[in-house]
Amino acid sequence: MTAPATVETGARPLLSVENVDVVLGRGWRANHVLSDVSLKIWPGEIVGLVGETGSGKTTLARTVVGLVRPRDGRVVYDGTETSRLRGRALRSERRQGHVQLVFQDPLRSLDPDLTVEQIVGEGLRIRGGLDGEEIKARVTDALGKVGLDATLLSRTPGQISGGQRQRVSIARALATDPGLLLCDEPVSALDASNRNYILRLLGDLRDSLNLPIVIISHDLSSLAGIADRVVVLYRGTIIEDGPVNQVFSAPRHPYTALLMASAPSVKHDRPLSIHQLRRTAADPDLRPDLLAASACVFAPRCPFAIDACAVQPALEPVPAAAGGRWSAACHRHEEWPALARERAAVAAPR
Amino acid sequence: MNGNPPPDQVLGLEDLHVTVHHGAATAVSGVTLSVHTGEIVGMVGESGSGKTLTCRAALGELPAGCAVSQGTISFETNNVTDLSRRGWERLHGTGIGAVFQDPSSYLNPSLSVGSQLTEVLRVKQRLPRREAHRKAIELFTVVGLRQPERVFHQVPAELSGGMLQRVMIAIAISCGPRLLIADEATTALDVTIQAEIIELLRDLRDQRGLAVLFVSHDLAVIRELCDRVVVFYAGEVVESGPVEEIIERPRHPYTQALLQVASVGDFSRRELRVIPGQPPQVGAHISGCRFAERCPAAIDACRAAAIDLVRLGPRHQSRCVRANDPELADVLETELAAR
Numbered sequence: 001m002t003a004p005a006t007v008e009t010g011a012r013p014l015l016s017v018e019n020v021d022v023v024l025g026r027g028w029r030a031n032h033v034l035s036d037v038s039l040k041i042w043p044g045e046i047v048g049l050v051g052e053t054g055s056g057k058t059t060l061a062r063t064v065v066g067l068v069r070p071r072d073g074r075v076v077y078d079g080t081e082t083s084r085l086r087g088r089a090l091r092s093e094r095r096q097g098h099v100q101l102v103f104q105d106p107l108r109s110l111d112p113d114l115t116v117e118q119i120v121g122e123g124l125r126i127r128g129g130l131d132g133e134e135i136k137a138r139v140t141d142a143l144g145k146v147g148l149d150a151t152l153l154s155r156t157p158g159q160i161s162g163g164q165r166q167r168v169s170i171a172r173a174l175a176t177d178p179g180l181l182l183c184d185e186p187v188s189a190l191d192a193s194n195r196n197y198i199l200r201l202l203g204d205l206r207d208s209l210n211l212p213i214v215i216i217s218h219d220l221s222s223l224a225g226i227a228d229r230v231v232v233l234y235r236g237t238i239i240e241d242g243p244v245n246q247v248f249s250a251p252r253h254p255y256t257a258l259l260m261a262s263a264p265s266v267k268h269d270r271p272l273s274i275h276q277l278r279r280t281a282a283d284p285d286l287r288p289d290l291l292a293a294s295a296c297v298f299a300p301r302c303p304f305a306i307d308a309c310a311v312q313p314a315l316e317p318v319p320a321a322a323g324g325r326w327s328a329a330c331h332r333h334e335e336w337p338a339l340a341r342e343r344a345a346v347a348a349p350r
Numbered sequence: 351m352n353g354n355p356p357p358d359q360v361l362g363l364e365d366l367h368v369t370v371h372h373g374a375a376t377a378v379s380g381v382t383l384s385v386h387t388g389e390i391v392g393m394v395g396e397s398g399s400g401k402t403l404t405c406r407a408a409l410g411e412l413p414a415g416c417a418v419s420q421g422t423i424s425f426e427t428n429n430v431t432d433l434s435r436r437g438w439e440r441l442h443g444t445g446i447g448a449v450f451q452d453p454s455s456y457l458n459p460s461l462s463v464g465s466q467l468t469e470v471l472r473v474k475q476r477l478p479r480r481e482a483h484r485k486a487i488e489l490f491t492v493v494g495l496r497q498p499e500r501v502f503h504q505v506p507a508e509l510s511g512g513m514l515q516r517v518m519i520a521i522a523i524s525c526g527p528r529l530l531i532a533d534e535a536t537t538a539l540d541v542t543i544q545a546e547i548i549e550l551l552r553d554l555r556d557q558r559g560l561a562v563l564f565v566s567h568d569l570a571v572i573r574e575l576c577d578r579v580v581v582f583y584a585g586e587v588v589e590s591g592p593v594e595e596i597i598e599r600p601r602h603p604y605t606q607a608l609l610q611v612a613s614v615g616d617f618s619r620r621e622l623r624v625i626p627g628q629p630p631q632v633g634a635h636i637s638g639c640r641f642a643e644r645c646p647a648a649i650d651a652c653r654a655a656a657i658d659l660v661r662l663g664p665r666h667q668s669r670c671v672r673a674n675d676p677e678l679a680d681v682l683e684t685e686l687a688a689r
Contacts (some may be wrong), residue, residue: 052540052541052542052543053510053511053540054510161628162397188538191396191397191567191568192567192568192569192608192611192612192613193396193607193611193624193625194624195611196611196622196623196624197624199622200622200624203622218540218541219541219613220541220617221613221617222613222622224617224618224619224620225619225620225621225622226622244619245618245619248617248618249617258542259541259542260617261545262541262542262544262545263541263570263613264541264544264545264548264568264570264571264573264574264613265570265573265574265613266569266570266573266597266609266612266613268573274542274545347549
């Protein structure tokens with residue numbers, strides 16, 4: 001499970017999201033959810049997509065499966081530009097179940113009146129072309145892949161435990177033999193032991209099926225044990241993207257560092273404390289140009305913002321990183337770590 | 351702990367038993383714990399271990415079909431085990447405040463959050479309208495809401511999860527309770543917001559001497575906030591003691607297992623461990639240790655008879671027959687590493 005994914009940089013990415021802009025709502029309600037998001041997923045890798053509530057993680061996943069149409073940019077899956085498909089072609093593509101989404105709360109996303117067998121087999125029935133016996137065999141096979149046995153087939157979601165329910169949603173997604181699995185907060189409703197179980201299961205699925213998986217989470221530390229790459233989203237913009245071990249050992253964006261410092265831990269030995277990464281009353285007032293729409297998305301919360309931050313920096317490769325697969329969007333990615341270490345590590349008394 | 355409780359004790363549970371399904375099964379058996387002024391006590395355990403039922407018993411708000419069958423609950427110097435509905439209502443808000451996991455489900459979606467706070471102040475403290483408004487703004491400031499005047503007029507849908515949880519905390523502390531019960535109050539929040547709420551609870555303890563009973567399934571969160579921790583397993587307390595001591599030297603195999611699966615926070619790639627097996631069903635008849643079936647260090651003595659809490663230090667207790675066995679830690683280490 002801990003073996004890093006073998007990624008051939010010359011190969012074609014399985015999924016390519018290119019300069020995607022998503023606006024939800026119209027007129028004065030219009031909400032710019034994703035701006036200029038580009039992301040590539042390579043065969044066989046596990047990518048962790050992190051960010052807080054409202055950062056656009058879920059919208060990005062929904063855009064990839066075609067539930068949300070981007071205003072600009074394109075989504076290319078395995079050579080097909082899925083974001084341009086319309087009508088019959090779109091329906092037929094969706095029925096194939098190439099890209100599968102696993103939702104956050106299995107209790108709410110699974111139909112309470114259907115049995116496990118019906119839930120897992122539904123996608124196969126909709127796709128058609130298989131008879132009842134074959135569907136049943138595929139359902140049992142999918143349940144086997146997630147470590148559930150056939151005795152659960154006739155139960156409903158209300159009759160099984162939380163960890164088992166999440167495994168049923170994963171089995172449902174696996175039934176159509178997808179080429180890409182997107183998991184939206186698969187573990188946030190589970191306790192620590194079940195959380196690790198599900199993450200391990202996803203790692204095993206990647207190893208045995210060579211299935212690329214995107215795991216959306218707001219919890220960085222659970223991704224550390226499993227993901228190969230981490231992508232950090234802040235207010236609809238990707239601010240850092242790179243290999244897990246490099247990003248987590250020396251983050252280049254102050255927001256990534258803040259996320260790491262905020263993660264609860266049983267040990268108390270963090271390189272930087274949250275107080276060193278948050279604006280405090282001692283910091284000068286925020287200049288109005290840093291609050292403008294064109295400013296760096298993180299500038300209003302960033303203690304290191306300067307004049308240059310009035311313009312959103314592009315996601316650029318980190319010079320020191322080998323292979324050019326690590327990039328960050330921060331004007332001060334060289335300077336801020338030293339500045340952070342000079343700040344007080346504890347809160348000023350109130 | 352017979353006779354009168356110590357003067358700074360805010361909440362005391364003594365040999366508490368809670369039955370569910372109209373007495374058919376016992377979900378909480380023999381829980382003894384206390385919370386003192388200015389102390390944050392954490393309750394940790396898997397889903398279904400009886401943490402929430404214990405909290406609800408301490409709030410006098412047990413769900414239908416559940417009842418306290420044995421033991422006592424005391425608040426400050428009073429025995430409140432058999433308190434009437436009216437009595438509990440008087441205690442809620444003024445004596446005990448509570449916050450839960452999903453703040454939006456406890457607020458009226460169509461009223462401004464300010465009016466929901468002033469309602470509490472006007473009913474509980476009989477404050478006049480203007481005075482309640484002033485106090486509400488003050489409370490919103492205390493819980494760290496920026497622009498409190500603006501937040502006052504907003505409805506829950508306009509506020510983020512972290513802001514709503516702050517509103518819930520403002521309501522919970524509005525009438526000056528001595529005890530705050532927080533049941534998974536940070537579980538649904540983003541990590542950055544969770545860190546802020548943890549700081550807020552610590553500030554409230556420091557500034558107001560508030561006692562907090564904090565429930566979480568994540569030992570890492572407990573570690574960040576609490577002074578003392580009580581570990582629950584299958585309706586029993588299996589270990590309790592100061593957080594530092596328990597994190598450094600857990601003396602019950604279940605606590606050890608919880609530590610193994612908790613977030614370590616070093617962000618290095620490591621094996622993700624799980625606790626094998628399932629906890630016993632509520633009401634299952636187990637003669638000895640309830641964790642024995644899942645325990646890597648179980649011996650015959652574990653299944654022979656009920657296990658008592660063993661005192662290991664001035665404030666440290668563990669419900670394990672091998673708690674004083676010097677080999678226990680080694681056995682657990684090798685067994686757990688092999689999995």
